[in-house]
């Protein structure tokens with residue numbers, strides 16, 4: 001079932017596997033830090049993941 005992204009309101013398929021490392025990092029953060037797993041589209045997960053990889057070397061060093 002398709003969902004609307006919590007951040008950008010874009011429709012996405014939460015069942016589709018994530019492929020980019022940034023998306024996967026963002027997904028991890030959604031599960032462990034933000035508690036909004038399944039609510040964000042792959043694009044928003046990727047931007048979150050990319051930021052985390054840049055600024056949070058504690059997590060993804």
Ligand SMILES: [Zn+2]
Nearest residue numbers: 005008041044
């Ligand atoms: Zn989004």
